[in-house]
Amino acid sequence: DILSPFRLHNTATPREKRAVRTLSALFMSSKDRPSLGGTRIKTRKRNITAPLDPAAFSDAVVQIYLDNAGDLELVAKSIESSELDFSRYGDTFFEVVFTGGRTQPGTTKPDEGERHPYSIIDCEPKREAILPSVIYIQKILRRRPFLIKNLENVMRRFLQSLELFEDNERKKLAIFTALAFSQKLSGLPPETVFHPLLKDNLVAKGIVLPFITDFFKEYLVDNSLDDLIAILKRGKVEDNLLDFFPSSKRTAEAFSEHFTQEGLLQLVQYNEKKIFESKLSEMKSALTSQISDQADVAEVIET
Known part of the structure; x- marks a missing residue:
């Protein structure tokens, strides 16, 4: 026995005992080593995340549309019962809803993959054709409210890229947007x-004005002017409606002429009243200032 010279005897000192125990541990085989009962040796595990595959997700959603021949009630039921990962591919889902398939990153151009002909862009530019899609999205959002952020993302991207759409496609987006607010689409x-509509290049090209005009006209079919003004206030653009006009047409006269021709006389009257009240307020402020400064009466009358 290799440890026999180191066997303990009754007269061994504590230091000698510790030394012998250390040597014993060094020469033990792995199977003879003591272990603590019930103790698990923890090993560090890597977080393994499945790679993103928006193309496969897009194809799966497209197939649901095709299997149900575009019947949005059936599509909604099929999506509800599916095991698709909407938390990872929410943007892709709304690309399929709006354009019929996945779009290339950062654009509105179709990407490779399956497509369906029942999208918002493919339907007629009429409220009765687009309203079912709004109601369908509302159903999806009630089941998956976290998707509202994805809807915002996709709408923001499309609106910032309006120049990539055809005129009739922009009109469909405007009608959809108006109906989304009219139907109070999950707090959009x-x-x-x-x-996004206030991008200088879009306004300068005259793309924004027809869009916002179609939006106003569609929204006012079911809602009052006060409702429209409330939305504009919440969007912080109520006092900047002229910013939707190209700089060369950014006048009160051009505003009145355009919306009168489009049949939105109540909006024209609202704007003219707002301008009058603004000028009246400025006049009162100027008069108050002159009186407090004890200005000459003739000067005050001239003002």
């Missing part, structure tokens, strides 16, 4: 719609 924030 107005700033999500209005702020």
Whole structure:
């Protein structure tokens, strides 16, 4: 026995005993080593995340549309019973809803993959054709409220890229947007719609004005002017409606002429009243200032 010279005897000191125990542990085989009962040796595990595959998700959603021949009630039921990962591919889902398939990153151009002909862009530019899609999305959002952020993302991207759409496609988006607010689509924030429209290049090209005009006309079919003004206030654009006009047409006269021709006389009257009240307020402020400064009576009358 290799440890026999180190066997303990009754007269061994504590230091000698510790030394012998250390040597014994070094020469033990792995099977003879003591273990603590019930103790698990923990090993570090890596977090393994499945790679993103928006193409497969898109194809699966498209197939649901095709299997149900575009019947949105049946599509909604099939999506509800599916095991698709909407938390990871929410943006892709709404790309399929709006355009019929997945779009290339950062654009509105179709990407490779399956497509369906029942999208918002493919339907007629009429409220009766687009309203079912609004109701369908409302149903989806009630079941999966977290998708509202994805809807915002996709709408913001599309609105910032309006120049990539055809005229009739922009009109469909405007009608959809108006109906979304009219139907109170799960708290869609107005700033999500209005702020992207104020991009200088879109306004300068005259793309925004027809869009916002179609939006106003469609929204006012079912809602009052006060409702429209409330949305504009929430979107923080009520006082900046002229910003939707190209700079060369950014006048009160051009505003009145355009919306009168479009049949939105109540909006024209509202704007003219707002301008009058603004000028009246400025006049009162100027008079108050002159009186407090004890200005000459003739000067006050001239003001």
